[in-house]
Amino acid sequence: MPTGAIAPARLVPQSLATKPMFNSPGLSLALQTSMEGQGEVARTGANYDSSTVGGRRSRDEEHESRSGSENMDGTASGDDVDVANNLPRKKRYHRHTPQQIQELETLFKDCPHPDEKQRLELSRRLCLETRQVKFWFQNRRTQMKTQMERHENSLLRQDNDMLRAENMSMRDAMRNPMCTNCGGPAIIGEISLGEQHLRIENARLRDELDRVCTLAGKFLGRPISSLAVSMNPPLRNSSLELGVGNNGFGGLTGISSTLPLVPSDFGLGILNHLPVVPPKGPINFTPIDTSLERSMYLELALSAMDELVKMAQTDEPLWIRSLEGGTQILNLEEYFRTFTPCIGMKPNGFITEASRETGMAIINSLALVETLMDSNKWTEMFPCIISRTSTTDVVSSGMGGSRDGALQLMHAELQVLSPLVPVREVNFLRFCKQHSEGVWAVVDVSIDALRETSSGGPTFSRCRRLPSGCVVQDMPNGYSKVTWVEHSEYDESVVHQLYRQLVSAGMGFGAQRWVATLQRQCECLAIVMSSSVPNPDQTAITPGGRRSMLKLAQRMTNNFCAGVCASTLHKWNKLNTGNMDEDVRVMTRKSVDDPGEPPGIVVSAATSVWLPVSPQRLFDFLRDEHLRSEWDILSNGGPMQEMARIAKGQDHGNCVSLLRASAMNPKQSSMLILQETCIDPSGSLVVYAPVDIPAMQVVMNGGDSAYVALLPSGFSIVPDGPAAQRVSGSLLTVAFQILVNSLPTAKLTVESVETVNNLISCTVQKIKAALHCES
Known part of the structure; x- marks a missing residue:
């Protein structure tokens, strides 16, 4: 039986009866990916009898995988017969008691993925079998995912319905033009300018809709047609909207819950793990309060992540090794042929500083990612490079309890230990993404260009951080292979002549210094925490x-x-x-x-x-x-x-x-x-x-x-x-x-x-x- 198919005898929960589990190629692919990796559904596949045509499950396990509020009596079986009448005995069902459902719901809110010990304790306390508890949690997670997907579709439909209504009103105004002076029908020649404005506005709205759908498609893992979405009628708002409407994405609520490479049953993390953190310290920033600004941040983060991964994996001709020391030098001509600057052109008077370094560090990828996404831990890991840092806003804190998909605004002061080199103050986005098992990437990119666009005026910064960061891959014995890329544009005139060569070569703020400091700090932590030293x-x-x-x-x-x-x-x-x-x-x-x-x-x-x-x-x-x-x-x-x-x-x-x-x-x-x-x-x-x-x-x-x-x-x-x-x-x-x-x-x-x-x-x-x- 293909992956994701349902056995003929399986009962479908009432909440899922109106909608198939795999109702779209993107969702089906996401679930299949999760099943092949670490999802609960993949482990359930072991319960199918491979010798039976179609992979039918045993009926003893099938009757226990029903909805969270209904289960069969554990004493009944589909093969039981009435000996006296020689007739098959009907299956007997019983519903969970309200107390049982309340206990299960309470634990589900705190822990959507209970381990075996928790399931055993819960089954003993509720007088249920462990498999009943296990399947109840599986079905509850499936219910919640289906509700989340419906809510995503509802938001997209509402946006498109609004745009469609505005478009229709514009068309009506164009068909029946009225003269603003006399109130009578207008002559065609009198509305040429207004019609032109309406056409421009209509084109702008279409472009905005297409851009949002393209951005949503990147996160959902499948293309989304603005025409197909707009044809669906808007759904009535449900109570679920109150729970997920404040998840930090504003109008793009549906995008955040289905980032690629996230397990399909990520639980209710989106309800509690996307807080909007107020700015810390004396730095003053305007909070993110519009879906348009959030979509711009998401689009910039995706573009920066793509550029970072390519720069980390590409060698010549993008990176050229010097003949003497073997250091890697960025070929700017090849860079501009390969990439389009995602934060605009370089300001006048700025010079480019770019470096790349690869090294092994005594730290696993998850620990390093957590260090980079936490501003306090980041400062403790690089005390001589970072003088001060803070997280000013959190767009997303990750999916399923992990840092995959985490996106946040940060402010940092970077330093070279000399009074002749000014501190670099940068405002940037930090985006984390898991690309495969044991492979993560964290990218930084300045937001000066976006703030200049949104504020309508220029921003004054002596340094811009182009897509920079690291790609981390787990290695044996607790080590990680770290490929670090640093790419900046800065005003060289503020640096003393004694340090200009050092800074331009990347030895002040470059990748070599970040990797060397990381290796030294990780070695120090390993020695201090070891009891055998x-x-x-x-x-x-x-x-x-x-x-x-x-x-x-x-x-x-x-x-x-x-x-x-x-x-x-x-x-x-x-x-x-x-x-x-x-x-x-x-x-x-x-x-x-x-x-x-x-x-x-x-x-x-x-x-x-x-x-x-x-x-x-x-x-x-x-x-x-x-x-x-x-x-x-x-x-x-x-x-x-x-x-x-x-x-x-x-x-x-x-x-x-x-x-x-x-x-x-x-x-x-x-x-x-x-x-x-x-x-x-x-x-x-x-x-x-x-x-x-x-x-x-x-x-x-x-x-x-x-x-x-x-x-x-x-x-x-x-x-x-x-x-x-x-x-x-x-x-x-x-x-x-x-x-x-x-x-x-x-x-x-x-x-x-x-x-x-x-x-x-x-x-x-x-x-x-x-x-x-x-x-």
Whole structure:
């Protein structure tokens, strides 16, 4: 029997009797796909007797797969006969009691797919067989899907009926024109202009209808004819419309429930999983409240996803490898021959930055997708790249409890750790789609062009994010193959000359940095969560102490990055003083209520310089506790001792350390240095902060680290050019955060600013002298 056919003896539920289960090729294909993958219907297929012609099921199973409110008596069978009269005994049916139906409906609302344990418990509590419970849930999901499809058709019919009525009224007006001056019949020559306007409006409405039907067809997986839809009479609104009318798609309600590659019995997720989230933080956006704007977002997301997948899978001639370093360079001529820019033409004065990188990461595809779709997890995974991010609106949170089909508006501030490179603020759509089993794709695309169209005016942005993102494929042993594509257009004039080559080559915001950071962070999580990793610490630290110490180091590094790049995460005020070096940026803020910082006025000073030293040599020098006295005033003129160390990766440079200075100065004998170092192919980082010994003892014993006050300082190191060119030096960023006055009511003085400026200049000079590169 073909897939989806119904055995002759099977009873059809009352709610489905008026409509076949597979009433359209698209729906039939969606159900067959689900049956072949992981759907409940596919598993039911095992109940057919393959030796029987037509695949007829056994009658004992057939009588239990009836509707949710009606079942046969479990003692009856179609083969039972009355021995006395030698006649077949009639099947006896009984309906579920109202209490049984209420219990089943209550569980169905919370869990449309109960597991075997839940079904067993429910059957025991309701005095039903487990198969009766199983088939009741199957049929209930089928009922709900049929109702959803009817509702989708109702919405499309209502839209088309409205357009058809407007079209008819326009035709009537054209057939019987009236003169606006005298009220009598108009002469043909008098309505030529009005007729032309009506024809233009009619054509516009037709184009809009065709575009919406085409967009709906992409989601439904089958073509939808606007003429065929308009011929159907509109259905009367039902109570179901109240439940799904606010699912986040507005007028396109029917599109969201049948995204391709979603199991057919996705349950009632659409009722509860598509909230419209209000904007977070100080960013002001206009909420999405029109179906036209939503359809524009959906169309842009689909186009961006198609472009991302093609760019991730296509090699030459779209991507060309350089002869020296093997990096992948985008062939712009081939790109414009292959793709039509989905966000409009490049603004004047902007340049293109494009890169692609492939790597293996210790994370499965589902975990990585969940990280990318959650703004908080996304920031924690890429702390040195993302200074701030938020989800401003949710168009769809996914289908069937998964992230497949999730579409949301986001705002992000992307950074390079240098005061010479401004933070990139981007407003973009993020769309997630599952392409096959274990293969996902997440794409970002800027919405500046759409907002300019909807608002009627230009938008001012220094960066546009063309379709960018990653394609993730599950690999054995918990790994994933990640192909990352970054494609942006930005204003190069705002970038300092020292960093222009680095940024244009993709080493600042490009795919190489995203993949390298992802690999390092995943390796760190795997090591921290593994219980078999030996503890190399010189002092005993409890597992809880390790977690608290790592959490404190994470806060320290995040605050350091925010102080370097002037993120809006902290309310920094930039200072302009005449006696400061032009490449040194000084900012100040007041710390009053934060328990993780000392109260008073905090000054942050940062600068970037070029050094004729390799990045690896510079990193090894700065993290060596024995050479600390050559540049650090906190060392008291002598070497430091490593008291504890927590590894965060296989590379010895990825770790969190606790250092103690020499006890030459009695005033600093109660001070420790918390330090975090990390390195990957995109660059390295050394961040440290002085902390009190009593506070660190609490942390090392597993106490709360949120109340440990610290102000971080440190260094960021990147190569001075791409690997394709021979790296001749490093770009070093030096940053300090200092408490200049502990009184909240105090004011910043010129002497305090000069002290910070002298400190940062003196540190740079000491590093140059120690590495013999004063000139």
